[in-house]
Amino acid sequence: MRIIQETNIDFIRQRKVSFILSAFVILAGIISLVINGGPKLSIDFKGGTLVSVQYTEAMDVTTVRTAMGNVNIDGQSFDFSREEIKHFGGPSAILIRVPHIEDAPQNFAQKIVDHLYSAFPEKVPESKTDFILGKGTVSPKIGSELSGKAVMAIISALGLILLYISIRFEFRFALGAIAALVHDVLITLGLFSLLGYEISLPIIAAFLTIVGYSLNDTIVIFDRIRENAKASKREAYHGVVNRSINDSLSRTVVTSLTTFLVIFILWLFGGEVIHNFALAMIIGVIVGTYSSIYIASPIVVQLHENAAK
Amino acid sequence: MREEGTIEQIESRTIKQGLDLKGGMYIVLEVDLPTLMETLAINKDNRFNQSITSIRDQLTRTPEADFFTLFSSASNDNNIKLSRYYYDFGSSNEDILTALGEESEDAINRVLEILQNRVDQFGVAEPTIQKQGSQRIIVELAGVQDSERARSLLESTALLEFFLVKDVNITNEILVKIDQALKGDETIADVIESASVEEVEETKESNDQTISVSELFGETEELGASSDSAVVDEDMFAERPFSSMLRNLGQAIGIPEKNVYAVKKILERPEVREKLAAAGGTFMFSHKVEEYPLVDGTIEKMYSLYLLEDEAELTGGVVEEAKANLGSQGSTSAGQPIVNLTMNSDGARKWSIVTGSNVGRQIAIVLDKKVHMAPNIREKISGGGTLIEGFANINEAKDIAIVLRAGALPAPVDIIEERVVGPSLGADSIRRGTQSVLIGLGLVLIFMLIYYKVSGLIADFALIWNIVLVLAVLASLQATLTLPGIAGLILTVGMSIDSNVIIFERIREELRKGKTPRSAVDGGYDRALTAIIDANVTTLIAALVLWQFGTGPVRGFATVLFWGILISMFTAIFVTRTIFNLFTNRKNLSKLSI
Numbered sequence: 001m002r003i004i005q006e007t008n009i010d011f012i013r014q015r016k017v018s019f020i021l022s023a024f025v026i027l028a029g030i031i032s033l034v035i036n037g038g039p040k041l042s043i044d045f046k047g048g049t050l051v052s053v054q055y056t057e058a059m060d061v062t063t064v065r066t067a068m069g070n071v072n073i074d075g076q077s078f079d080f081s082r083e084e085i086k087h088f089g090g091p092s093a094i095l096i097r098v099p100h101i102e103d104a105p106q107n108f109a110q111k112i113v114d115h116l117y118s119a120f121p122e123k124v125p126e127s128k129t130d131f132i133l134g135k136g137t138v139s140p141k142i143g144s145e146l147s148g149k150a151v152m153a154i155i156s157a158l159g160l161i162l163l164y165i166s167i168r169f170e171f172r173f174a175l176g177a178i179a180a181l182v183h184d185v186l187i188t189l190g191l192f193s194l195l196g197y198e199i200s201l202p203i204i205a206a207f208l209t210i211v212g213y214s215l216n217d218t219i220v221i222f223d224r225i226r227e228n229a230k231a232s233k234r235e236a237y238h239g240v241v242n243r244s245i246n247d248s249l250s251r252t253v254v255t256s257l258t259t260f261l262v263i264f265i266l267w268l269f270g271g272e273v274i275h276n277f278a279l280a281m282i283i284g285v286i287v288g289t290y291s292s293i294y295i296a297s298p299i300v301v302q303l304h305e306n307a308a309k
Numbered sequence: 310m311r312e313e314g315t316i317e318q319i320e321s322r323t324i325k326q327g328l329d330l331k332g333g334m335y336i337v338l339e340v341d342l343p344t345l346m347e348t349l350a351i352n353k354d355n356r357f358n359q360s361i362t363s364i365r366d367q368l369t370r371t372p373e374a375d376f377f378t379l380f381s382s383a384s385n386d387n388n389i390k391l392s393r394y395y396y397d398f399g400s401s402n403e404d405i406l407t408a409l410g411e412e413s414e415d416a417i418n419r420v421l422e423i424l425q426n427r428v429d430q431f432g433v434a435e436p437t438i439q440k441q442g443s444q445r446i447i448v449e450l451a452g453v454q455d456s457e458r459a460r461s462l463l464e465s466t467a468l469l470e471f472f473l474v475k476d477v478n479i480t481n482e483i484l485v486k487i488d489q490a491l492k493g494d495e496t497i498a499d500v501i502e503s504a505s506v507e508e509v510e511e512t513k514e515s516n517d518q519t520i521s522v523s524e525l526f527g528e529t530e531e532l533g534a535s536s537d538s539a540v541v542d543e544d545m546f547a548e549r550p551f552s553s554m555l556r557n558l559g560q561a562i563g564i565p566e567k568n569v570y571a572v573k574k575i576l577e578r579p580e581v582r583e584k585l586a587a588a589g590g591t592f593m594f595s596h597k598v599e600e601y602p603l604v605d606g607t608i609e610k611m612y613s614l615y616l617l618e619d620e621a622e623l624t625g626g627v628v629e630e631a632k633a634n635l636g637s638q639g640s641t642s643a644g645q646p647i648v649n650l651t652m653n654s655d656g657a658r659k660w661s662i663v664t665g666s667n668v669g670r671q672i673a674i675v676l677d678k679k680v681h682m683a684p685n686i687r688e689k690i691s692g693g694g695t696l697i698e699g700f701a702n703i704n705e706a707k708d709i710a711i712v713l714r715a716g717a718l719p720a721p722v723d724i725i726e727e728r729v730v731g732p733s734l735g736a737d738s739i740r741r742g743t744q745s746v747l748i749g750l751g752l753v754l755i756f757m758l759i760y761y762k763v764s765g766l767i768a769d770f771a772l773i774w775n776i777v778l779v780l781a782v783l784a785s786l787q788a789t790l791t792l793p794g795i796a797g798l799i800l801t802v803g804m805s806i807d808s809n810v811i812i813f814e815r816i817r818e819e820l821r822k823g824k825t826p827r828s829a830v831d832g833g834y835d836r837a838l839t840a841i842i843d844a845n846v847t848t849l850i851a852a853l854v855l856w857q858f859g860t861g862p863v864r865g866f867a868t869v870l871f872w873g874i875l876i877s878m879f880t881a882i883f884v885t886r887t888i889f890n891l892f893t894n895r896k897n898l899s900k901l902s903i
Contacts, residue, residue, distance in 0.1 A: 075569035136728040141372035153858035205793030223840035262749035271741035
């Protein structure tokens with residue numbers, strides 16, 4: 001069985017179109033990021049409190065909002081009615097997020113759970129253990145450290161990858177690969193912002209997976225370019241690259257399809273906790289496959305032609 | 310006969326499931342270094358206190374800063390000679406800072422040990438307690454159900470102190486002095502106001518209109534008028550602002566629950582602290598709220614407030630044994646949960662002196678700066694035994710007994726991160742997660758089988774073997790599988806499949822060129838090798854960097870990815886190759902099923 005027969009598509013000639021398309025999507029994402037004041041960070045990075053609870057009946061968000069308007073904790077009253085309050089998974093589960101409060105009462109998350117429990121006594125399970133789906137409090141201290149470390153890790157990883165590809169291939173290949181990676185992460189980040197999804201630690205792991213996947217894809221094509229370029233030195237560079245992409249197209253499609261399959265199932269059936277995580281990976285697989293063909297390789301050609309001039 | 314404990318040993322080497330998959334709690338505790346340094350210092354004066362306060366402020370603003378760097382520069386800038394406060398630790402500022410650094414190192418190790426001890430006694434399966442950096446401890450209690458109980462068990466400093474309660478007359482004098490100090494101060498009204506509705510930073514637009522009760526009835530907003538602000542006796546407020554928030558409970562002062570925040574704020578004010586320091590007293594709240602019937606038949610929830618002597622008569626270091634029990638029949642605490650304390654000989658001697666010379670006075674038993682009870686001393690207690698009352702239930706008494714047995718923490722700890730995943734969400738996510746990964750994997754296996762026939766079967770075999778090996782390595786590393794770990798596993802599966810796809814497509818190409826199966830397999834593997842190695846090594850580099858810099862989940866991802874890629878290179882290149890060679894070595898093989 002073969003999905004892709006021998007092809008001869010001129011991918012490189014379409015590079016202006018693909019560059020414009022990518023630029024457009026990235027721009028839309030960046031505009032959304034600017035409007036929203038950066039990516040929507042979860043409490044992992046910003047600090048704050050997150051509580052999710054399971055009622056026995058469907059709940060109306062507005063009712064819960066009203067109930068959160070006056071929360072008394074040890075003589076300190078709070079108005080949480082304007083905080084983020086939404087359904088979580090189904091209509092009977094509620095999620096509430098409160099930003100970090102200086103001078104917060106002790107055991108703040110639990111106090112919010114207690115309030116939610118006592119506010120609707122006829123709609124809660126008997127045991128509080130069944131009522132709590134999850135709760136978390138992160139001090140902004142942890143968050144800022146985490147962001148610092150993440151940035152550090154990404155910069156050093158990119159630097160080392162750049163070095164390795166420069167040694168094994170050529171410097172322009174390294175630039176092409178890194179450009180494709182940045183492209184993938186920017187698009188996923190932008191789409192998350194457009195969709196209003198937040199960036200949490202597991203989403204960062206998904207981003208890293210995207211980076212790994214896209215890199216793998218790119219290098220497989222680069223390897224073919226390296227091989228074909230050695231074999232036919234007289235052929236125009238852009239032709240060599242084109243043939244290499246066509247040669248490995250069958251592999252690209254099969255691999256992307258299988259990976260997509262696994263992640264798609266995860267997205268479909270994986271449950272609320274995994275849902276956004278799988279979504280990030282779905283976007284990543286599609287964008288990653290696209291970028292190895294339409295971004296990484298054309299950039300290598302472009303750099304080659306610029307150097308030849 | 311099997312060696313004893315072998316099965317347990319093997320069982321302990323299964324892969325643990327992380328909190329996000331199983332439910333449970335994750336807590337990061339940070340040792341409060343400023344407070345530890347305060348505790349260690351002697352002859353503390355204003356200058357010292359000010360510098361510690363300013364360091365605290367700086368740490369809140371720039372959390373990444375190192376305490377000792379700040380402490381050192383603060384001492385140098387303000388020309389503070391540390392030997393004044395820490396002469397036991399050395400003479401020069403540098404020596405003292407090094408010694409204090411070691412002391413804090415030692416303190417965190419003791420905290421670790423004590424927490425370990427408490428968790429062991431609490432009885433949680435597979436707790437993970439580890440040190441992170443120089444002042445943090447991470448506690449993971451997978452599968453724990455009662456997160457509230459576990460939290461208070463960990464957080465408690467377990468500092469037990471016995472204070473004499475000041476005489477009622479002295480207490481009243483101080484209240485009058487505080488009232489005088491605050492009288493006419495308009496900011497007091499603000500404190501009470503601020504206790505009513507604290508606006509939290511706005512994040513979302515909302516159309517909800519909140520109309521307060523007073524607005525509905527056309528009343529003008531006044532102190533104490535709305536139901537949720539502090540309850541104040543208005544006639545008294547102008548003359549005695551502080552006392553107007555308190556109630557008389559006979560032996561103690563009552564504070565209605567709604568006034569707690571306002572009272573705490575007032576007690577923090579410098580002019581109030583000054584008056585207290587001058588009188589050598591300190592106010593402490595009772596440990597729990599109690600219900601008191603009022604004259605008009607309603608019930609008011611109130612905490613008690615005690616004015617205690619400045620110095621503790623005795624501390625928990627003398628406790629030798631602590632046991633939770635129900636009070637015996639005939640005693641005042643019959644049927645109530647209590648904790649029985651036994652003291653060592655030194656403690657017993659001091660206790661008998663304290664009780665003997667203060668018969669008739671109230672003594673407060675204070676745990677973590679909260680008063681559990683304040684009984685009157687009826688007679689001299691010489692046996693070194695005493696009991697603590699005032700627990701909500703027997704579990705609480707048990708937990709207090711645990712923390713008292715395990716000993717007090719050398720420094721207080723703050724919970725800086727806490728995550729609890731409820732058992733139902735955990736169970737749901739693990740069921741659905743595993744199911745969908747298995748379905749996805751099954752589909753991939755079937756796809757490979759259809760697309761590459763017998764060769765696909767070989768790839769499937771390699772893939773399954775790959776997963777088994779990765780899981781085995783994870784188990785032997787005693788790693789915990791979390792959501793990011795699963796992400797790593799999916800990437801590994803993808804890369805492993807990809808290696809085989811690259812090889813098979815190459816073999817197909819070679820076959821199309823008309824080569825024999827044998828040389829097509831050789832050619833395919835040779836040509837695919839560089840692509841596989843370069844792709845995998847690059848990802849390996851990324852995994853290593855992430856492992857180095859990452860913490861927690863990111864590190865988990867990196868660990869899985871690192872081993873996954875190493876193993877997948879092995880299975881995809883060597884294992885499948887060997888199987889192919891077995892096939893192609895048969896001379897009559899004329900066609901390759903690929």
